[in-house]
Amino acid sequence: MSDAPAMRPAPRTPALAGRVKAALVLFVLFALMPPLASALNDPFYVLIGTRILAYAIAAMALDLILGFGALVSFGHAAYLGFGAYAVAILSSYGIDDLFLQIAAGIVMSAGFALITGAISLRTQGVYFIMITLAFGQMAFFFFISLSAYGGDDGYSLSQRSGVLGTDLLGSDYGLYYTTLALLIAVFVLCNRIVNSRFGRVFTGIRENRTRMEAVGYAPFRFQLTAFVISACLTSVAGVLLANQAQFVSPAFMSWHRSGELIVMVVLGGVGTLTGGIVGAVVALLLEEWLGMLTHHWPLLFGTFLVLMVLFSPRGITGLIERLGIGRGRR
Amino acid sequence: QDVPASANDDVLKIGLIYTLSGPPAALGVQARDGFMLAAERIGEIGGMETEIIVVDDEGRPDLAADKARELVQRENVDFVVGPIFSNILMAIHQPVTSTGTILISTNAGTSNFAGAECNPNFFTTSYQNDQNHEVMGAYAEQQGYQNVFLMVPNYQAGKDSVAGFKNSYTGNVAGEVYTELGQLDFSSELAQIAAFQPDALFTFMPGGMGVNLVKQYSQAGLTSIPFLSAFTVDETTLPATQEAAVGLLGGANWAPDMDNEANRTFVSAYIEKYDSVPGTYAMQAYDAAQLIDSAVRKTGGDLTDRDALRAAITEADFDSPRGDFSFGANNYPVQDFYLVEAVKRDDGYYGTSVKEKIFDDYVDNYADQCAMQ
Amino acid sequence: MTSLSVQNLSKNFGALKVTDDVSLEVASGEIHAVIGPNGAGKTTLIAQLSGQLRSDAGRVLVGGEDISQLSMPDRVGRGLARSFQITCVLPGFTALENVAVAVQARSGSSFRFFGRVAEEEALNAAALRALEEAGLGDRAHVRASSLSHGEHRRLELAIALATEPKVLLLDEPLAGVGGEDAEAFIDRLKRFKGRFTMVLIEHDMEAVFALADRVSVLVYGRIIATGTPEAIRSDPEVRAAYLGEEEEEVA
Amino acid sequence: MMNLFVLQLLNGVQLGVLLFLIAAGLTLVFGIMDVINLAHGVLYMVGAYLIATFAALTGSFWWGLLLMLPAAVVVGLLIEVVIIRRLYARSHLDQVLATFGLVMIASELVEIVWGTSPLSVPMPEMLSGSVPLMGPLRYPVYRIAVILAGLAVAAGLYVVVNHTRIGMLLRAGATNRMMVSALGVDINKLFAIVFTLGAVLACLAGALVAPILSVDTGMGESVLILAFVVVVIGGIGSIKGAFLGALLVAVVDTLGGVFGPFLLRSLLDPAAAGQMGRVLAPMLVYILMAVILFARPAGLFGRRA
Amino acid sequence: MLEVSGLEAAYGESRILFGIDLSVGPGEVVTLLGRNGMGKTTTVKSIFGLLRPRGGQVRVEGQDLTGAEPHRMALAGLGLVPEGRQVFPTLNVEENLRATARPGKWTLNRIYELFPRLEERRRNMGTQLSGGEQQMLAIGRALMTNPRLMVLDEATEGLAPLIRADIWACLARLKAEGEAILVIDKNVDALTRFADRHVVIEKGRVVWTGTTAEILATPDVKDRFLHV
């Protein structure tokens, strides 16, 4: 019994190797989707695809702190909103470069996350969930009262952002592939972070805070850093969503949206990064597809969620791994 | 402008986009039912084989934008009809109208699209959002009220409502209270009203908020203070408030008891089919179907000539249950507005009833900012 | 030279005086045992020394520097490490990772976001060394949550060792370690003698008398006696309050 | 002004009791059994719909209430046995996901069964009308009855949780089910009973507020967050905390909404004050929660885990 | 009283127990010995149904309770002092004792007599106790269920020598009162003073069983399996 594991050689890349492979497969599939859609004479799916990929970015960014740090932020939609409003506000001043807008979204998000994160991190567990909700709602109500950008009614964008002076995003394909590229970049970044020194400490704090303090780490600094990183990455998704919908409204920031992000992560599989992507894809596609089948799609979708929890505790990635497709046990 | 691909086949395709799930669904459901009722009565709309696609925007603007694009780009519809809510309209307006497809709003009528951003592909069969509030302002003015208490939810439409009311009311404002969106309990506000004893209350509380307010208003024994409202006491909320709402006043462009042939047909058919009294939302969607029918017939089923089609729509050649109906230069209606009162009808249902006409052939305040003259 | 100096430390929980004006000098390289009845305040004392609990009064000095106002992580940075009486490890990490993360705390910045930490040989080697010193080398790649109770106790020690402390506070390291394993454990601790200063809390008198240079007896938050093991063993007050007759057999 | 202040205070207290009534079941299930049940709001809504249906059928509020109770027991038990039972040992996130699914299912079912238009429950004859208070101000009798009901529920829960074996076992079971079971208690049965009790409380809250508030498909959702806020402000697992938390939220919300603008006006010019007030008002509850959690990270009466 | 035969158990895919046989007669004291990580606690968990056995049988007074829910074992007369104390953190001392109590000769007062320390701390929460106090509480809690067979997994860990001696005295008294006891402890010498029989396990298998007399007569048992 106990001898067997002891004799095993050190697993060099234990946790994520399988999942990185799974993610690669996903990315290839994503890249092939648009040609397929146009071959099927259904280019419209490219637009839906863009929305899904943008949510995948947000879900993955949330998983970074939720899965690896047990920081369940229930206010992450605020950062989607910051990204989206960065587009609206800058473009109303005639600044429509994507990168400048992303930078602006990141700056806004980093500032907000730094302040609210520092306060929120005094609390833990469910209290953290609720205090992040509180800050998310404050941001939400702030933008509702922002009459200059339509308040509650939102603000519609006359055109998409430019990329270094080109109109790359003007075509749906350009927007799709830009989103995909950013998704991959964010994935690589997150993957590096969780496997780094920083990531190990951050995960350790999730596992046992007191123990980490007792070996000399001050949890606050690590958690706050991760919180800010996650917020910034989420705002990138917001910039893309604004371009996809060509419309910005506080609805991007409501707590429902924060809740949906959490649902995506948990559905996909917490603490796996790939899970965030899978969760976003499955949740949004299923919604789309069930919506076509019946007007009462929430009934089916809800049933699906319940069944997933009851029969596959580690989400979809857990299910896939159990079926032996992406072997990488953790 | 390009002619949409759809225009070339001989099927008339119409996409309905309404909020059909969640708490605010009651309005969208009425609108859809109203449209479908008309479609059923007409049979082949515009004399063409008709296909109607109904989609639910779930009250989410970003989703609505996608759904609208799906209707236009994937389903190649000729008309998009809807939505109920202004934020949804803001989100779908550009995706629909920029492709040359015609968008007919059956409820939301925001000021920007009435004014500076008016668009030849955008029509509305309802009103400009402020108008019902203006009706109540004018009524308060006419009654000589000197001290009106204003209470609206704290969001864009609420603020617009106060602005609309003040547009035609010049008296004093006893108090101006912005309640939380979705507020349950108004006891604190009602206490203020009781303390101020204003000449009247003006409020705009759509949906469940309105039901709560109306019930609590009568429970608090405030019925002696006139209750003026818009979008608060109507056929979507009366089944819930019932007796508590009777006698409360509102501003509207129509009421189900209006005395004309078209209206009698509409209302009785609706009641028969859905076992409830239709509200404005149903009527306006019903008219949208009639409008499309009349316009397409005029063009003889030729959907490729967009200019002709638009011109035909502008003529608005159909019998609206509300009587006079025509389009202004900004494609918003020019119509009459009434003071309505909640009553228990002879057939046992609750509904609104016309009390008096306030505005005749009323043009909205933004029309002159529209460049399409 | 004094390595750890505790001056007039106090702590109350409500009306309860858990630490009552405790002073203690521990020389560099010394193993100083603290014994006393259950609930005497030993763990509380450790918690105060390590900064987990804030003291109501008194000072703690390490190597002459006053660390009373520092947080727990900062005290670790000053060379003060502890183990826990009630197992406190990272359950989802392997034993090796548990220790490596402690090594990492002492070697370079942890704000590195890109390099793969699992491939840092220096960390792994040091961690493995600490595991072997604690007698857990063969379980390095087992998840901590799958270790048995006795194995957890060793992991506690390995983690404490890996922080390379100047002063090591051990709270009942031997609890749950049985038989020959316990003897080997005592031997190991003996070998650490001189490498760093140790404050040892134990109810295993065999271990205390085998290891300690000096022993303090804590009863109801007060130190009632300090002295060599021999002196303590024969102190009648200590026998009455703590040791009882079982001790006679061991002696 | 003074009169108004007192009255508003009373209104705040009344709203607080109402909130507590709604949050009571949540405290029980979330605070003590440690199950995050997002479906609490749905149960509250179901209670309201049930009484609306039964009251319409029987023509009497009281019969409606009486019939609602066994129906609520059935609903609660069903949910426990089919879904919740399997979630006790799972993480909060799993509970969130499953009960989120449950919310979707239940809301849709309610929509299918009862449609989307709001329903109404007539006020019982006995409790309608209002009593004079001060000057022209009056107070509805039904609300006084609601306050009494809330106080009764609070007292009952407090006793059950803090002074009975059941309460002890519940608190023990929430942290260590296995151990409670190993010491001879059929924890499954116990939790089933208590979850059902929580569900009945939620339904009861819905039924009691139905004559005041509209019965519509959105009522559960708007209340859910507020109920969580109340529980968290009070400190998870504390009945006393939830009760005071509810009062605090309600009083701050009520008084802040009324007197906040006055306060702002003394600091800013009227236009800016009005603008500012409108921005801040909806945030008030959230600001309150953030401030309390900042000062006391585990709520007013919570214990830090 | 308790009969275990061929008990097998595993955590996920790693098998820990490979057929444990052991029995405790009425009024008998049996020890379970073995080095760290050999499967003692796993055996206890499998007996109690805290871990579902993969094979074998657990019988209490002839009744087959293999894999039954834990509370049925307890109701059948087994009382558990678990490894690692596991007191209820959100209950105070007195509530910890009372919550799962069943009527019998052990009452709150007798527990407080046995552990005066607990009475002094009766209003403290479970986590606000010292390690040793928690251990006393765990023992007291099990006694309060008035079992006919006590199972103690490292019950004297972290107790001061004086208290430890009290526990041994208490167990001896229990035995005198006719109660059966299954005990795991590292103080083998103390155990041999009052235990009747001993079971030694190694890597999930029983490698030696015998009476106290036999274990004292064959010192190499300790050397071979326990290295004492």
Ligand SMILES: Nc1ncnc2c1ncn2[C@@H]1O[C@H](COP(=O)(O)OP(=O)(O)OP(=O)(O)O)[C@@H](O)[C@H]1O
């Ligand atoms: N939860 C678990 N998951 C996986 N493996 C486990 C788990 N708990 C224990 N093990 C493994 O099972 C084996 C036996 O453990 P067990 O706790 O029964 O040992 P023990 O004899 O009680 O040891 P100790 O004296 O240290 O308490 C050990 O190798 C341990 O690593």
Ligand SMILES: Nc1ncnc2c1ncn2[C@@H]1O[C@H](COP(=O)(O)OP(=O)(O)OP(=O)(O)O)[C@@H](O)[C@H]1O
């Ligand atoms: N948070 C707290 N609140 C109140 N009392 C506490 C708290 N923590 C500990 N105590 C009490 O303080 C006393 C000292 O506890 P401590 O853990 O320091 O004892 P100890 O000497 O380590 O005992 P042991 O040898 O049993 O581990 C105990 O009586 C305990 O009940």
Ligand SMILES: [Mg+2]
């Ligand atoms: Mg201790």
Ligand SMILES: [Mg+2]
């Ligand atoms: Mg063990």
